[in-house]
Amino acid sequence: MNAPIPFLDLRQPTAALRGAIDGAIARVLDRGQFLLGPEIAGLESEFAAWCGARHCAGVASGFSALQLIVRACGIGPGDEVIVPGNTHIATWLAVAATGARPVPVDPEPATRVIGAAGVEAAITPKTRAVFAVHLYGMPCDMPALGDLCRSRGIRLLVDAAQSAGAAIGGSRALCHGDAAAYSFYPTKNLGALGDGGAVVTDDPEIDAAVRLLRNYGMRHFADHPMRGVNARMEELHAAVLREKLRWLDDWNDRREAIARRYLGRLSAMPGTVAPAWPAGVRHAWHLFVIEVDDREAVRARLDAAGIGTAVHYPVPPHRTAAFAGTGPFPPLPVTDRLASRVLSLPLHPFLDTAEADRVMDALADAVRGEAR
Ligand SMILES: Cc1ncc(COP(=O)(O)O)c(C=O)c1O
Incomplete structure (x- = not known):
């Protein structure tokens, strides 16, 4: 194991x-x-x-x-x-x-x-x-x-x-x-x-x-x-x-290298939506957030495979008790859809390449419905 x-x-x-x-x-x-x-x-x-x-x-x-x-x-x-x-x-x-x-x-769906x-x-x-x-x-x-x-x-x-x-x-x-x-x-x-x-x-x-x-x-x-x-x-x-x-540029470069590796794998992984990365943009890759259909099941399978994940964010502000009664809010369909589908994968400067590949292997199994 x-x-x-x-x-x-x-x-x-x-x-x-x-x-x-x-x-x-x-x-x-x-x-x-x-x-x-x-x-x-x-x-x-x-x-x-x-x-x-x-x-x-x-x-x-x-x-x-x-x-x-x-x-x-x-x-x-x-x-x-x-x-x-x-x-x-x-x-x-x-x-x-x-x-x-x-x-x-509402945000733009791709970015x-x-x-x-x-x-x-x-x-x-x-x-x-x-x-x-x-x-x-x-x-x-x-x-x-x-x-x-x-x-x-x-x-x-x-x-x-x-x-x-x-x-x-x-x-x-x-x-x-x-x-x-x-x-x-x-x-x-x-x-x-x-x-x-x-x-x-x-x-x-x-x-x-x-x-x-x-x-x-x-x-x-x-x-x-x-x-x-x-x-x-x-x-x-x-x-x-x-x-x-002093280390932030190096650390951000490392984040980008992992993101690039993830994006390569995701391009051939049905059942996932990868983050957009428009030309000319230096993405800070603070979080690597994909979308999946059955998020809680995928998350549970990743957890069983030892891969930690997070959700940013499961409840958008307009749906919180904190902002109840402060509307009316316009319809926010993209926001609501993202809240039920987004899944953040491990991405940080200390993740090595073998670990990044294991994250993608486990994700591929998880979206296929298998536990690794
Ligand atoms: C988008 C965004 N805005 C604001 C904050 C608030 O920052 P802090 O926790 O340092 O107050 C955070 C996170 O913590 C954040 O992710």
Whole structure:
């Protein structure tokens, strides 16, 4: 019996960089400054450069980044923000937390991310922004969305929680819109040893507002120009993230190589729908998500074969109790269909080629209805 292949094992990236991580932690302990210090400043300039952006502000989580971007743009009660029907519920919750209303749009079936046609149909006089979510690491069509948002005078905001490293035509900067929210949740392509996030933008006003909002809206103890929150990043996390950032390109290359191998096998595997990978797109391959007809049965067979899987996401936000009574929502048939069919397979930089092949062998058996 082969060793099981878990969906993800977070000990692996830590073990690979253990010496550097220990050194980063020691640096912070020896300095004795734990919040808003030099490690955060270092991470901000290094991550901004890596993203091809002018500014980066470290914050406490991806959720904080999303929420503070909306607030920094002056969006709140009475405003509408267009969001994808299929996304992590955090996108919707962050908009709702500002008092604005999330207005869902169905994704395009092939790419599973929202496109300009769907967004255009959902714009009303109350629309102030669109939250494009590069779900699973697949960037939205930013040139088309950018043209649309500019022509309608609304903001193009990005939930980049799953898309560290995504690019269009070789440009990461093109993936950011007016401002982008990154998450450094431990499972992300760039994951901290806890919570963390960042706002990346070329707009100095958004950057300045986020910096104020993350620290109680306070310039100093006697100057509080706005009602902020505590959404500060911790030095320990920033120090560790800086060490991991050095490896992110290599790790993303490895993700891409596995994705390519999977796609090769899936092209000849009936009963599965593979993720789209449009030409000119650098997919961040945060998640490798296929569609299958009888998901729970396929999942159970993979589980019996020792292959870990996950579902992103089984219940779309408009079907949750959290958003009950906040509609009416438009019909979201693509979102609903995806929720019952998507299945995420193991894909991370520490998966070796033999393991990737075992995942595909087991999947082929599972969709045929056999247990391996
Ligand atoms: C698409 C998306 N948006 C937002 C978030 C929220 O990020 P965080 O958990 O860092 O708050 C996540 C995941 O965690 C996510 O996957």
